[in-house]
Amino acid sequence: MERLPKRQRHQQLSRLLDENPFLTDRELTRQLKVSIQTIRLDRLELAIPELRERLKLMAERSYDSVRSLPLHEVIGDIVDLQLDKSGISLFEISEEHVFSRTGIARGHHVFAQANSLAVAVINDEIALTASADIRFIRPARLGEKCFAKAYVRAGGEQKGKAKVEVFTYVGEEMVFQGNFVIYRSAGESKT
Amino acid sequence: MERLPKRQRHQQLSRLLDENPFLTDRELTRQLKVSIQTIRLDRLELAIPELRERLKLMAERSYDSVRSLPLHEVIGDIVDLQLDKSGISLFEISEEHVFSRTGIARGHHVFAQANSLAVAVINDEIALTASADIRFIRPARLGEKCFAKAYVRAGGEQKGKAKVEVFTYVGEEMVFQGNFVIYRSAGESKT
DNA sequence: TTTCTTTTTGGCATCAGGTATTAAAGGTTA
DNA sequence: TAACCTTTAATACCTGATGCCAAAAAGAAA
Structure with missing residues (x-):
């Protein structure tokens, strides 16, 4: 069993989610070859929210950003x-x-x-x-x-x-x- | 109950979700005063996907645009x-x-x-x-x-x-x- | 070697926010 | 009256998680 050390796995995990934030934990287990519990502990340690929260954050950012830009001249x-x-x-x-x-x-x-x-x-x-x-x-x-x-x-x-x-x-x-x-x-x- | 409510409700439903796509079915029941089943039938008829699908779509759209557009005009x-x-x-x-x-x-x-x-x-x-x-x-x-x-x-x-x-x-x-x-x-x- | 600690895995209950299906009650309408 | 539409309800199931507890495995220290 040649598992990567924790540190390296954490780096990989961050990299993978950076590349594709739409990955579920289950998909991550396939790529990192560890159990789903480990993935979840890792996300916890790295403060990476679950898929649905990530999607929600992205959706909110795009939704809000469209509506928050106009700050042209004097306000009021x-x-x-x-x-x-x-x-x-x-x-x-x-x-x-x-x-x-x-x-x-x-x-x-x-x-x-x-x-x-x-x-x-x-x-x-x-x-x-x-x-x-x-x-x-x-x-x-x-x-x-x-x-x-x-x-x-x-x-x-x-x-x-x-x-x-x-x-x-x-x-x-x-x-x-x-x-x-x-x-x-x-x-x-x-x- | 009058003959029209359904049409009108459908319009209202579309309008509400247009204004705030983050609403759950349960929140919609409060605003439209009908049961959750009715809301779901309405969404079905209007081909409006569930909250999670809506968020995912928004996230995908923003993810794509973040990759293509520089997004200068946003506040950072x-x-x-x-x-x-x-x-x-x-x-x-x-x-x-x-x-x-x-x-x-x-x-x-x-x-x-x-x-x-x-x-x-x-x-x-x-x-x-x-x-x-x-x-x-x-x-x-x-x-x-x-x-x-x-x-x-x-x-x-x-x-x-x-x-x-x-x-x-x-x-x-x-x-x-x-x-x-x-x-x-x-x-x-x-x- | 044995013991202690960290890391990993597994199982189970629970959740939100749905889908899908079937059933039933109420009014409308021919 | 039967046929129909609309609404509500009940139930089973799904996904992608969380939380908690226990146990196994791996590494390090005595």
Whole structure:
């Protein structure tokens, strides 16, 4: 009985499933010449989900990816803007922003609204996000209207760094809060 | 019972599955208020395959397209994924991601890549970003290929919260770094 | 060699999400 | 009334797994 050592079999197993993720455990036993129990222990150790889970993940990825890409311009409609002071934007969660199975908005869309607003509120030719400390307080759901309020807290008119605080609400409920540090260049100009 | 219900139900059934192909027959009974046998007869008549076949078809379609198409326009093409351990995604900065005047990527796109990856790497039915602490180390520019690496640092297999660290590079240079706290649901649960 | 440990195998119960078949109840319709 | 359509029900079976327990086999240590 010339079995391969465990390590090598694990490598082979990963390789085989990488090449063809549609293989059942039973098909794997044929290729690796070990019992089905061994295959299952191996998958457990390697944290490889069962066939059906793999298919489901693939299906979800393809389904969601079609619906999650459009992130073109500024996210949300800016309804009020006082440069270097504060701003408000509105953003409605629609199909393409949510996880298909739960109807919960992907975090980066909510972030994108806040980030866009934080950048927009800074009155400078070049404003870039340097860092942010953010909190998703409760999930935003399909159909909900998010309104974000941004307040410039420091670095109002000078160059260097500005601090912007953003709060996002759905109705009375806060769904997101973030502290942004925005880099600003020297030139003060409007477009 | 009126004469029409069947026709109408068939239309509704098609519509529901069109919107969300992940529905089981049992979930359909709740929405259509008929027995599971009726749902199955309906699927038979409409030649709609069972859930598992639908998932398999979707998976096959996406698998084929992943092999043929580069998938640039998605928020990162996941090229490696070890659930609950680590993951890698690639994202190329193109026109629609940058400030037109400067050619610098809007922060939320870089964030979106990292966030998508941090969520994808968590092996759970429902994984949502709870909070994040992020740093934009240097701007990413038009045409640059961002290479994000995620590592699950804590909360690997249990429910509750997981910590995921993400580093994004362009070549050797780090452009972004983020610490994400991902909320995860109670492992395998039925929908 | 014997003992201990790791690895592998086997068996059995159970699950989800179905298929396939047969039967029966209810209303419709000629 | 019989013939029919629609709906519900009951049952057996399928696949690709999981979980658990036990036992055999192989390797390493004393």
